[in-house]
Amino acid sequence: MLDIKLIRENPQGVQELLNRRTPLTETGGYDLQPLLELDRQQRELEQARSQLQARSNEIGAMIGQKIKGGSKPDAPEILALKEEGNEIKTKLSELEPGEKELIARREELLLALPNLPAGDTPIGRNETENVERRRWGDEYLPPNSDKILPHWEIGEKLGIINVEKAVKVAQARFVALMGAGAALERALISFMLDRQIAAGYLEVMPPVLINSTSLRGTGQLPKFAEESFKCGEDDLWLAPTAEVPVTNLYRDEILAAEDLPIYHCAYTPCFRREAGSYGKDTRGLIRLHQFNKVELVKFVTPETSAAEHEALVGNAEAILQALQLPYRVLELCTGDLGFGAQKCYDLEVWLPSSGKYREISSCSNFGDFQARRANIRFKEKGKKGTQFVHTLNGSGLAVGRTMAAILENYQQPDGTVRVPEVLQPYLGRSVL
């Protein structure tokens, strides 16, 4: 959520940054004018209301004092005050619903606004204008990539990925991992967690059924309801990413400045409806309704968040490097930036069967956008008031896509797959 004060004080500046995401036109974009108008009306009403309220409080105190001083409750001067109190109450009851309505509508508009891109986020219209920052691991690109099978075919041949059975059990876009496939998934999860724990992250295992307040806190609601699975009987949703439960661990808390930064890593299954992506990536492990992910989440002070962001990307990259998987780092342009992000790097791993880099991690700095929604603050000793923390998160990494990358990049001519060296202790074997 954006700061209404910032919008009020610098509407042109905010509008300009929002236009970098989607230009404001007659047909689209983000128009601040209705919000500013609501805000103006609301403050006007608030002033009128609180003046009346002040007088009402005064009357209450006066009556109290008189009665304490020995006046009878039905003395004329008290009856006169009560009369005035009643008049004020009538006026207040006329003002209050209007103000509440204005506040609710302002909140609604505010919740629908995305975060402002950071000043140095490259400007662009869509994913074609993302900027490649670096590549890593060219020396590990597999030779004769034209002979490499897509991971789902290899998985099927090895008997470690079974789609048919999963579709029977659930529906399309689910897979069942069998034998070494399940073991590899588990090994990857353990490996990733161990590395991130060693890098200073505290492991958590949060609920993956989460309430709507939590989803609103991180920005998935109200705008992206159709992307998550909802449990109809309860106010519970299946977590689309561990970002939601882990960030919300600290919702409505005031942290001590010396507790920051807080680093968490979490393995969770993730559930996404993938609405609107019906034709895409219909095969394999790339786009599923259920997948595993190790997530990194940071809570930091505003001054450190940019540096913490770079470090977090480095923590995600370290996994790809340890697995010797070639990848590149993209910085998302303003037109492709996620709703809550002010700056975002995507890591894309090389998938030789399709000759493409595919997203395997997305590392975002949310600034205080989520903290404002989820009310996560910190207090510095000796300083008055509180500040919002900055939240950051990134995948470290998406496990299924990592498995896909391994199956393809580590394929051998005889149809077997080498196990990356760092995983061998976890799996107890060197070939699949």
Added chain:
RNA sequence: GGAGAGGUGGCCGAGUGGUUGAAGGCGCAGCACUGGAAAUGCUGUUUGGGGGUAACUUCAACGAGGGUUCGAAUCCCUCCCUCUCCGCCA
């Protein structure tokens, strides 16, 4: 699912209609005492909105939302959550 108890400030915990934003304690900060510290004493210590350059001022908040009243943490209604016991269960 059945029965009961309860939700107050960073924490514990008083408070059943009238300066109660809230006693007391703990914690924390400052000052005093000390060679230094401990102990002790004194003082201070919630958050959010509005107005104001500021000093300051005003409103709101005792789980949430309604209601009664001139006035509600205190009374009434609805909802949510937590805890205990029983049942069920990995």
